[in-house]
Amino acid sequence: MKKERILAINPGSTSTKIAVYDDELPLFVKTIEHDKEDLMAFAEIFDQYEYRKELVLRTMEEKGITRDTLTAVVARGGLLPPVPAGAFEINDDMVWQLHYKPQNEHASNLGAPIAYAIANELGLKAYVYDPVTVDEMEPIARVTGLPEMCRKSLGHPLNMRAAAHKYAAEAGIPYEKLNLIIAHLGGGITISLHRQGKMIDMVSDEEGPFSPERTGGLPLFQTLEMAADAGKDFKTLYKYVKTRGGLMGHLGTNDARSVEKRITGGDKHAELIYEAMAHNISKFIGGLATVVHGEVDAIIITGGIAHSKMITDWIIERVSFIAPVEVIPGENEMESMASGILRVLRGQEQANIFIKVE
Ligand SMILES: Nc1ncnc2c1ncn2[C@@H]1O[C@H](COP(=O)(O)OP(=O)(O)O)[C@@H](O)[C@H]1O
Numbered sequence: 534m535k536k537e538r539i540l541a542i543n544p545g546s547t548s549t550k551i552a553v554y555d556d557e558l559p560l561f562v563k564t565i566e567h568d569k570e571d572l573m574a575f576a577e578i579f580d581q582y583e584y585r586k587e588l589v590l591r592t593m594e595e596k597g598i599t600r601d602t603l604t605a606v607v608a609r610g611g612l613l614p615p616v617p618a619g620a621f622e623i624n625d626d627m628v629w630q631l632h633y634k635p636q637n638e639h640a641s642n643l644g645a646p647i648a649y650a651i652a653n654e655l656g657l658k659a660y661v662y663d664p665v666t667v668d669e670m671e672p673i674a675r676v677t678g679l680p681e682m683c684r685k686s687l688g689h690p691l692n693m694r695a696a697a698h699k700y701a702a703e704a705g706i707p708y709e710k711l712n713l714i715i716a717h718l719g720g721g722i723t724i725s726l727h728r729q730g731k732m733i734d735m736v737s738d739e740e741g742p743f744s745p746e747r748t749g750g751l752p753l754f755q756t757l758e759m760a761a762d763a764g765k766d767f768k769t770l771y772k773y774v775k776t777r778g779g780l781m782g783h784l785g786t787n788d789a790r791s792v793e794k795r796i797t798g799g800d801k802h803a804e805l806i807y808e809a810m811a812h813n814i815s816k817f818i819g820g821l822a823t824v825v826h827g828e829v830d831a832i833i834i835t836g837g838i839a840h841s842k843m844i845t846d847w848i849i850e851r852v853s854f855i856a857p858v859e860v861i862p863g864e865n866e867m868e869s870m871a872s873g874i875l876r877v878l879r880g881q882e883q884a885n886i887f888i889k890v891e
Pocket residue numbers: 545718719720721745787788789790791836837838839840841863864
């Protein structure tokens with residue numbers, strides 16, 4: 534079988550992650566943390582395009598990997614319109630969509646344009662895999678109390694679906710035969726329900742638990758009052774609830790590890806807030822269990838905060854009456870992207886074609 538060398542790119546709000554894989558083997562995985570000041574110099578996300586692209590190319594050079602040895606490029610998909618799960622070949626339509634009409638602003642919107650440019654220069658194909666807008670929600674899950682407003686499937690499907698497949702392989706049961714609830718606990722927290730191979734419900738970060746830096750869902754009347762009083766535009770308020778909420782709002786940090794240090798040092802306020810985060814996560818897990826009438830095979834806790842025994846213990850004591858809980862720490866996005874595209878390159882999976890939605 535031909536050896537593949539895949540460059541994987543994952544631009545996040547505070548970092549750019551870059552990796553190169555020879556088939557499944559990582560040659561390197563590097564996370565470049567960005568200085569707040571460096572990024573503040575750019576008014577719009579897309580103004581960071583050249584800066585982040587150069588960073589990717591320079592990192593490869595530093596690692597001694599010449600561009601012409603690559604066979605494909607993959608990026609974390611950005612806020613596209615709702616799409617099916619799996620791989621998409623990046624094309625002009627996708628780059629246009631992410632530049633001019635994404636669902637919202639997010640650093641991951643830069644991934645596909647950067648991957649496409651690098652691949653085009655080399656005559657290669659570029660892909661995204663399980664973008665944040667994978668939507669397999671059932672009609673009943675979309676309905677809200679306002680006819681003109683629908684619930685959206687916005688989450689962390691790349692890590693969630695990879696965790697689901699990992700659990701299924703270890704349990705020796707096909708993913709398509711399992712009902713799973715998967716909580717991704719990172720800087721943002723989202724929780725999904727997978728029924729027999731489809732992600733039929735998703736609690737996004739606009740309605741779920743608060744997280745290290747996001748407010749999650751808020752009491753509606755107070756939110757309306759606060760927004761009306763603030764008299765600010767959508768972009769400003771959106772940035773506020775995405776970056777100034779949760780642990781950041783209450784405790785001035787989005788680093789769960791530093792919160793834990795404060796708790797072990799006796800900070801009771803920090804403990805209340807941190808346990809409240811676990812309490813909220815557990816309530817949403819419980820809510821999703823009702824969708825499948827309690828028939829849940831396993832609850833999976835994943836993402837960076839799944840490294841924390843304090844948080845996972847608090848969640849397990851609240852939800853283990855529903856189903857066994859499995860902890861799969863880390864966000865596993867780089868390897869999940871690369872292995873998804875490897876399946877496409879080996880002909881085991883077909884890439885979808887993206888058509889823009891104007
Ligand atoms: N060992 C750990 N214990 C507790 N929290 C951790 C640990 N490692 C990372 N975290 C927390 O995980 C969060 C980031 O999760 P991650 O999934 O990497 O985030 P992102 O969504 O930003 O990619 C941060 O709040 C970080 O403090």
